[in-house]
Amino acid sequence: MTVLSVNVNKIATLRNARGGNVPNLIKVAQDIERFGGQGITIHPRPDERHIRYQDARDLKKIVTTELNIEGNPIDSFVQLVDEVQPHQVTLVPDAPDAITSNAGWDTIKHHSYLSEIVKHFKNQGIRTSIFVDPVIEMIEGAAKTGVDRIELYTEEYAVQFSKGNPEKGVQPYRDAALKAHELGLGINAGHDLSLENIKYFKENVPNLIEVSIGHALISESIYLGLENVVNMYKSRLA
Template sequence: MTKLSVNINKLATLRNSRGGNMPNLIKSAKDIESFGAQGITVHPRPDERHIRYKDAYDLKDVVTTEYNIEGNPIPKFVEMVLNIKPTQVTLVPDAEDAITSNAGWDTLKHKDFLRDVIKTFQASGIRTSIFVDADVEMVKGAAQTGTDRIELYTESFAKGFLEGKKTESIQSFIDAAKMANKMNLGINAGHDLSLDNIKFFKENIPNLLEVSIGHALICESLYLGLENVINMYLHRLK
């Protein structure tokens, strides 16, 4: 079964919009795990507009499943991850003013930088993953960095699926996954995956280990309820 890691950034956005502590991120993480999710993901940004660095630290002793911290490995981020020692760190090439992640790493251009950062994290026993586009050459480049896994950036698939082009939009992801399998890289995926498209994606990607889902899952939960939606994802990921 592909594991479900729930990204709780949107809950932090809702909390920050009014100040105070509603919704309570610590309680939310505990509840999400109790509902069956196999991981919690956070993506703190330099401006802390949703997840704050303090949140990442506060969740350290709360998350009992897999704890995944995403972000651009700027010095402050690297220091935080090394202090927390989550299960996994996912490296994302976000600009500081990015609204959301919008591209994977150029693993050829940034190979040396990524290799050094990855060695640093792995030396502390932290599993590493690199956010990449569904491009065979980028997967090959990722393998040269020594990373444990890649996370396929799935926005183009989600867009094609919505437009009725699911067969065409999935092909580059199948190719990238096959190359990752060949290079002994674990495969994660995330960005705009939803209840509508997750089953088709999972069925077509060989050896998909984990998906990280936040925005769609929280939006769907407004109508269907958080516990119900998590179990709907788990059913589709079997």
């Protein structure tokens, strides 16, 4: 079964909109685990517009499954990860003002930089993952950094699926996953995956270890309920 890690950024966005503590991010994370979620993902930005750095510290104390912290490894992010010691850190090349992640790393151009960051985190026993597009050269470049896993950026798959072209959309991801597995890399995936498209992706991308899903899952939960939606995803990932 592919592991479901729930990204709770949108819960933090809703909380911050009123300046209080409703919804309570910590309680939601605990509930997600109680409902069957197998991990909690957060992606703090430097301006803390949704997840705050303190949230990472607080979540580390209560998450009993797996805590995955995503972000661009600027100095403040590296310091946060060093302090919190999550189970997994996912390196994402997003600009400080990006609304959401919109591209994977150029693992060839940034080989030295990524290798240094990967080594830094792995020396502390933190599993590392690099966010990449489904491009064979980028997968090969990631492997050369010494990283444990890649996270496939799945927006293009979601776009093609919505246009009625699921096979066209999934083919690059299938090829990328096969190459990653050949090179000894674990395979994660995330971005715009939903109840509608996740089953086809899971069935057609081999060796998929983990997916991280936030925006769609939280949006779907407004209508269907959080506990129900978590288990709907798990059934599609079985």
